[in-house]
Amino acid sequence: MSSGETTKARLLEAAGEEFAAKGYEKASIRKICDRVNANCAAVNYHFGSKEQLYVEAVLEAHRCGTEMLPESAFQEGTPAQQLRRYIHHFLGHVLAISHENTWHQALMLREMIQPTPASEVLVREAIRPRFERLVGILRGVCPEAEPRKLSALAFSVVGQCLHYRVARSISERLVGAELYETLDLDFLTDHITSFCLAALGLAPPLNLAGEAVVNDPVSIR
Amino acid sequence: MSSGETTKARLLEAAGEEFAAKGYEKASIRKICDRVNANCAAVNYHFGSKEQLYVEAVLEAHRCGTEMLPESAFQEGTPAQQLRRYIHHFLGHVLAISHENTWHQALMLREMIQPTPASEVLVREAIRPRFERLVGILRGVCPEAEPRKLSALAFSVVGQCLHYRVARSISERLVGAELYETLDLDFLTDHITSFCLAALGLAPPLNLAGEAVVNDPVSIR
Amino acid sequence: MSSGETTKARLLEAAGEEFAAKGYEKASIRKICDRVNANCAAVNYHFGSKEQLYVEAVLEAHRCGTEMLPESAFQEGTPAQQLRRYIHHFLGHVLAISHENTWHQALMLREMIQPTPASEVLVREAIRPRFERLVGILRGVCPEAEPRKLSALAFSVVGQCLHYRVARSISERLVGAELYETLDLDFLTDHITSFCLAALGLAPPLNLAGEAVVNDPVSIR
Amino acid sequence: MSSGETTKARLLEAAGEEFAAKGYEKASIRKICDRVNANCAAVNYHFGSKEQLYVEAVLEAHRCGTEMLPESAFQEGTPAQQLRRYIHHFLGHVLAISHENTWHQALMLREMIQPTPASEVLVREAIRPRFERLVGILRGVCPEAEPRKLSALAFSVVGQCLHYRVARSISERLVGAELYETLDLDFLTDHITSFCLAALGLAPPLNLAGEAVVNDPVSIR
DNA sequence: AATGAATGAGCCTTCATTCAT
DNA sequence: GATGAATGAAGGCTCATTCAT
Numbered sequence: 049m050s051s052g053e054t055t056k057a058r059l060l061e062a063a064g065e066e067f068a069a070k071g072y073e074k075a076s077i078r079k080i081c082d083r084v085n086a087n088c089a090a091v092n093y094h095f096g097s098k099e100q101l102y103v104e105a106v107l108e109a110h111r112c113g114t115e116m117l118p119e120s121a122f123q124e125g126t127p128a129q130q131l132r133r134y135i136h137h138f139l140g141h142v143l144a145i146s147h148e149n150t151w152h153q154a155l156m157l158r159e160m161i162q163p164t165p166a167s168e169v170l171v172r173e174a175i176r177p178r179f180e181r182l183v184g185i186l187r188g189v190c191p192e193a194e195p196r197k198l199s200a201l202a203f204s205v206v207g208q209c210l211h212y213r214v215a216r217s218i219s220e221r222l223v224g225a226e227l228y229e230t231l232d233l234d235f236l237t238d239h240i241t242s243f244c245l246a247a248l249g250l251a252p253p254l255n256l257a258g259e260a261v262v263n264d265p266v267s268i269r
Numbered sequence: 270m271s272s273g274e275t276t277k278a279r280l281l282e283a284a285g286e287e288f289a290a291k292g293y294e295k296a297s298i299r300k301i302c303d304r305v306n307a308n309c310a311a312v313n314y315h316f317g318s319k320e321q322l323y324v325e326a327v328l329e330a331h332r333c334g335t336e337m338l339p340e341s342a343f344q345e346g347t348p349a350q351q352l353r354r355y356i357h358h359f360l361g362h363v364l365a366i367s368h369e370n371t372w373h374q375a376l377m378l379r380e381m382i383q384p385t386p387a388s389e390v391l392v393r394e395a396i397r398p399r400f401e402r403l404v405g406i407l408r409g410v411c412p413e414a415e416p417r418k419l420s421a422l423a424f425s426v427v428g429q430c431l432h433y434r435v436a437r438s439i440s441e442r443l444v445g446a447e448l449y450e451t452l453d454l455d456f457l458t459d460h461i462t463s464f465c466l467a468a469l470g471l472a473p474p475l476n477l478a479g480e481a482v483v484n485d486p487v488s489i490r
Numbered sequence: 491m492s493s494g495e496t497t498k499a500r501l502l503e504a505a506g507e508e509f510a511a512k513g514y515e516k517a518s519i520r521k522i523c524d525r526v527n528a529n530c531a532a533v534n535y536h537f538g539s540k541e542q543l544y545v546e547a548v549l550e551a552h553r554c555g556t557e558m559l560p561e562s563a564f565q566e567g568t569p570a571q572q573l574r575r576y577i578h579h580f581l582g583h584v585l586a587i588s589h590e591n592t593w594h595q596a597l598m599l600r601e602m603i604q605p606t607p608a609s610e611v612l613v614r615e616a617i618r619p620r621f622e623r624l625v626g627i628l629r630g631v632c633p634e635a636e637p638r639k640l641s642a643l644a645f646s647v648v649g650q651c652l653h654y655r656v657a658r659s660i661s662e663r664l665v666g667a668e669l670y671e672t673l674d675l676d677f678l679t680d681h682i683t684s685f686c687l688a689a690l691g692l693a694p695p696l697n698l699a700g701e702a703v704v705n706d707p708v709s710i711r
Numbered sequence: 712m713s714s715g716e717t718t719k720a721r722l723l724e725a726a727g728e729e730f731a732a733k734g735y736e737k738a739s740i741r742k743i744c745d746r747v748n749a750n751c752a753a754v755n756y757h758f759g760s761k762e763q764l765y766v767e768a769v770l771e772a773h774r775c776g777t778e779m780l781p782e783s784a785f786q787e788g789t790p791a792q793q794l795r796r797y798i799h800h801f802l803g804h805v806l807a808i809s810h811e812n813t814w815h816q817a818l819m820l821r822e823m824i825q826p827t828p829a830s831e832v833l834v835r836e837a838i839r840p841r842f843e844r845l846v847g848i849l850r851g852v853c854p855e856a857e858p859r860k861l862s863a864l865a866f867s868v869v870g871q872c873l874h875y876r877v878a879r880s881i882s883e884r885l886v887g888a889e890l891y892e893t894l895d896l897d898f899l900t901d902h903i904t905s906f907c908l909a910a911l912g913l914a915p916p917l918n919l920a921g922e923a924v925v926n927d928p929v930s931i932r
Numbered sequence: 933a934a935t936g937a938a939t940g941a942g943c944c945t946t947c948a949t950t951c952a953t
Numbered sequence: 954g955a956t957g958a959a960t961g962a963a964g965g966c967t968c969a970t971t972c973a974t
Contacts, residue, residue, distance in 0.1 A: 055955080071383075073294035077948065087956045092949060094955095161382060163438050171442050179443055190476045196451055199444045200460045201475070207432025208425045214435050215427075217384050221392050222400055223420045230417055239421045247467040249474025254422070255411045276938075298965065308939045313966060315937090497959075515736035519944070529960045534945060536958090603824060604734075605880050613884050621885055632918045638893055641886045642902045643917070646871045648878075653870025656877050659826050663834050664842050665862045672859055681863045688910040695912025696864070697853045718934085740969065750935045755970060757934095 056094045058084040063091075064105045068151035072102055072164060103166040106159055109152040110174040127188040128250045132241045134182055135209060136233070139240070142213045143233050157213050182206070189248050204247075208240045277315045279305040284312075285326040289372035293323055293385060324387040327380055330373035331395040348409040349471045353462045355403055356430060357454070360461070363434045364454050378434050403427070410469050425468075429461045498536045500526040505533075506547040510593035514544055514606060545608040548601055551594040552616040569630040570692045574683045576624055577651060578675070581682070584655045585675050599655050624648070631690050646689075650682045719757045721747040726754075727768040731814035735765055735827060766829040769822055772815040773837040790851040791913045795904045797845055798872060799896070802903070805876045806896055820876050845869070852911050867910075871903045 053061075062083045066075040077091045077098050095101040123130070141153040156174065159167050182202045190198070212219070212231070220228040245251035274282075283304045287296040298312045298319050316322040344351070362374045377395065380388050403423045408414070414422070433440070433452070441449040466472035495503075504525045508517040519533045519540050537543040565572070583595045598616065601609050624644045632640070654661070654673070662670040687693035716724075725746045729738040740754045740761050758764040786793070804816040819837065822830050842865060849864045850856070856864070875882070875894070883891040908914035 071294070073292065076946080078946085089949080089951095089956060089958095098948060160439050161435050167439060168442075171439060175439065176443060195444075196448055196456075197460070197475075199448065200452065200457065201464075203432050203436075203440065204429045204461065204464050206436075207430075208428040210435065211424055211428025211431060214382050214431065215424075218381050218388065218392060218396065219424065221389075222397060223416075227417055227420065231421065235417075236421065239418070240425065243422075243425050243468045246470070247464045247475055249467070249476040253470025254418075254468055255470040297963080299963085310939065310941095310966080310968090311937090314939090319965065513736065515734070518942080520942085531945080531947090531960065531962095532958090535960090540944065602881050603877050609881065610884075613881060617881065618885060637886075638890055638898075639902075639917075641890065642894065642899065643906075645874055645878075645882065646903065646906050649872075649874025650867045650870040652874060652877065653866050656824050656873065657866075657869070660823050660830060660834060660838065661866060663831075664839060665858075669859055669862065673863065677859075678863065681860070682867065685864075685867050685910045688912070689906045689917055691909070691916025691918040696860075696910055697912040739967080741967085752935060752937095752970080752972095761969060 055084065055086055055090060059086060059090060059094060059101070060104060060108055063101050064109060064155055065151045067102055067105050068109075068154035068158060071158065071162075077101070099165075102164065103169070106155060106164075106166040106170055107173075109155040110170055112152045127185055128245055130185045130188070131205075131244060132237065134185060135205065135241050135244070136237045138178075138206070138209045139212070139233055139236055142209050143236070157210070160210075161214060179206075186248075189250065201248075205240070205244055208243070209236075212236065276305065276307055276311060280307060280311060280315060280322070281325060281329055284322050285330060285372045285376055288323055288326050289330075289375035289379065292379065292383075298322070320386075323385065324390070327376060327387040327391055328394075330376040331391055333373045348406055349466055351406045351409070352426075352465060353458065355406060356426065356462050356465070357458045359399075359427070359430050360433070360454055360458055363430050364457070378431070381431075382435065400427075407469075410471065422469075426461070426465055429464070430457075433457065497526065497528055497532060501528060501532060501536060501543070502546060502550055505543050506551060506593045506597055509544055509547050510551075510596035510600060513600065513604075519543065541607075544606065545611070548597060548608040548612055549615075551597040552612055554594045569627055570687055572627045572630070573647075573686060574679065576627060577647065577683050577686070578679045580620075580648070580651050581654070581675055581678055584651050585678070599652070602652075603656065621648075628690075631692065643690075647682070647686055650685070651678075654678065718747065718749055718753060722749060722753060722757060722764070723767060723771055726764050727772060727818055728814045730765055730768050731772075731817035731821065734821065734825075740764070762828075765827065766832070769818060769827075769829040769833055772818040773833055775815045790848055791908055793848045793851070794868070794907060795900065797848060798868065798904050798907070799900045801841075801869070801872045802875070802896055802899055805872050806899070820873070823873075824877060842869075849911075852913065864911075868903070868907055871906070872899075875899065 059080065062080045063075070063077075066080050066083075069075075078088045080101075081088045081090050091098065091101050095104060125133075142157070144150055144153055156170065159170055160175070179202060182205060183198050186198055186201045186205075187193070190201070193201070242251055242254060246253045280301065283301045284296070284298075287301050287304075290296075299309045301322075302309045302311050312319065312322050316325055346354075363378070365371055365374050377391065380391055381396070400423060403426060404419050407419055407422045407426075411419070411422070463472055463475055467474045501522065504522045505517070505519075508522050508525075511517075520530045522543075523530045523532050533540065533543050537546055567575075584599070586592055586595055598612065601612055602617070621644060624647060625640050628640055628643045628647075629635070632643070635643070684693055684696055688695045722743065725743045726738070726740075729743050729746075732738075741751045743764075744751045744753050754761065754764050758767060788796075805820070807813055807816055819833065822833055823838070845865045845868060846861050849861055849868075853861070853864070905914055905917060909916045
């Protein structure tokens, strides 16, 4: 009615925005329907239930989020370059403030942090492939690392990135809004990449000034 | 009545568990009251409203969480040792699976991820002091680092630790429950500490096997 | 469903009766819904809130009260005849004991005495037109009277009539139920009309027996 | 505590103000107790129930209202002078805007309009004596009038006065706040007194300008 | 003499859902 | 294909009241 899209498509879009902004509990199907001038029974008619609507929204988020993925761009160059590209790409999503038209990443991240039954599909189709790609890059750097070590390494990379979404508002209050604003995509890509590469021995340590005191890792306990 | 504690205290305990387990929205004051055999008006009598009960629960969580803090134990030893102690301590909270009696950490972390008005007090009284301590440790390692860099370093440490709470269930499905179980407190303390110390030049890089190819950090873009 | 009317219409009817009988505060939407075998959420569905239901009931009262208005019947005959007709008509409403089917006047009078936000519409659409008509009649009698005097005259007429609603039960107890019953529509119409006409010089004073001692109005203070 | 008065006396005072301002339903005993720093159980302790507190407040209102009554001042002078004094005195109460310390009249008038069980005592001890006094004055003017006629006359006097309390806010909106303000105690005393005296043949009709066309009261029907 | 604690009934409202059309 | 009407459950909250101290 208000656009050329079908009611179902417009419902899905509105639902995505609401769920991304408020979370599953606080989002109300009535408001979602109101936003697209649909009857409050429309959700149950088209999707069966609120829960199924949510699942569809999460899958739609994944679908849209994947389309723009530069498929094999991560396999070119040195591992270090690949890692930088990966971090840059991931951080781009993490730092994107969710506009009305960019709820996709917000919803997927929400699902990572607070998984619902919808996450099973999400893990299988969206998260796992990307995680495997990161593990692949890291395996290129540490060919002999056991799976457990590789996983921990990958989590270290992901955790650093994700933190800027997870604890955004707390962090902002912690360091002040002024400083926090300077932590933009470029700066953080540089920082996290350098941090990881240094840890992996692919770049000099961040503490350039200090005399590199290489302690025995065991003795410091 | 049914126990030695006062009704108010029992309400606070039950509320903490409910809020930690279900979040603010899904938790119901009726169920909280039922759990301690109190009337559903008891919350409003003792705390004024659901929201104030939540704030009280968060503060209580902080209070109990702080009691076991080894005040100045972080200032002894080398910076590397201090950092390891910090990570060990932090991870201890993060990995603690919330039993009925350990809702405190779960609630605080929930508040970090989805801050409510209650977070202001939490930041001021619990999070900021701990964050400043970490920054202090890092400043000991990198005396000349600008505040922005110090913040980013601190976030890198915290982000790696917090990830095991934030994305716990997703991660578990990602690497398999079997492997995930081996990522226990000791292993992760070792891993994250080594990772950070290496990045800071206080320990050898994790990639012991590989020939330490130190690239120019700029050329890898 | 249980009758030919729609649920919304039946709700409005029941609400009118309840509000008229108990007032806004004491009336409960649950009881209103029960009376028409509707779910307690029906009011919110059809009217949005208790307050809006009340406003609708007041407007409905006005609507039904106006339908039976003999439009321009007040403009025929002498001013004295017009005034008598006005008083007769007004008293007719005032004295009507509110059965279940005559809650309309009761509700409007309640709103006059204890105005709520709903009264704004009521004044504009129901009370003011009638008041202006009375002022018009009085202006026909006293063409040179200033607006203030005209208003006071109108209030004198209205006040005498309204008193039999406002202070009904107190008055009844004051003079005894037996005597009070004889104060019916005809008697009171005669009385108030004569009283006003005499005061305005359009009829002989009520005190027919007494020798008309016309004092200087100032000297009696 | 806050003053030398007993808690019970302070409760009664606060209750009077609340009841006068909000009515029985909307007034809450909790707020009444809060205002005098008493426990919310104090009302039930001192008065037994909310209803009994209300009755006590009404009686207290009557008590305080009567003290300042110029007992026999109404029996001096001519009936016209007596009537003027009566109207002046009554209007004085009616027009008094209820301050915190003048809730007595407001509460009594409220009880006149919406009687509760408390009104029985009020009628017997406060309203009836005053009403009888007015009837006495009117009997002095119309010695031969039957009781019914005397009652109607008295109601005409009272009704005109009371209207400025009953329909105050509606009237104000009807004629405009500016004009309504000029309807002060002096003007209204003059107006109503003149109106009544003229109707009773004790003063010239208000319509001085018009030629006194005395119609046959029957022919105007 | 007075109170803090606790209660149970009731309030209005919101919710996701169902059903007949 | 889609909707307006209606529902039952549950929500948080306020109330006057009670009871043991």
